[in-house]
Amino acid sequence: MASVSSAVGNLLESLAAIGASLLNSAFAVIQAIVALIQELLGSILQLAQSLLAFAANLFQGVMGFVVANFFAVAVIGGLYYWYTSRQGSNRSRSRKRLA
Numbered sequence: 001m002a003s004v005s006s007a008v009g010n011l012l013e014s015l016a017a018i019g020a021s022l023l024n025s026a027f028a029v030i031q032a033i034v035a036l037i038q039e040l041l042g043s044i045l046q047l048a049q050s051l052l053a054f055a056a057n058l059f060q061g062v063m064g065f066v067v068a069n070f071f072a073v074a075v076i077g078g079l080y081y082w083y084t085s086r087q088g089s090n091r092s093r094s095r096k097r098l099a
Contacts, residue, residue: 059068 058064
C-alpha cells in the first residue's frame, strides 16, 4: 500500500510541477511580448527624433529656407488638389442622385 500511495504522491507532485512550468512559460511569453512592445515603441520614438533632427539640420540657413518654402508650397498645393478633386467627385455623385 505504501508504494501505491507514494506513486500517487509522485504523480500529483509531477502534475503540480508541470502546471507550475506551464504557468512560468505563460508568464515568460507575456514578459517577452511586453519587452517587444517596449523596444518597438523606443525604436519608433528614436526614429522620429532622428527624422526631426535631420529636418532641423536640413532646413538651416538660406538654402534650407528656400527648400522649406518649396516643400510648404508643394504640400499646400497637393492638399488643394486633393480637396478640389474630392469636391468634384462629390458634386458628380450628387448630380447623379438628382437626375
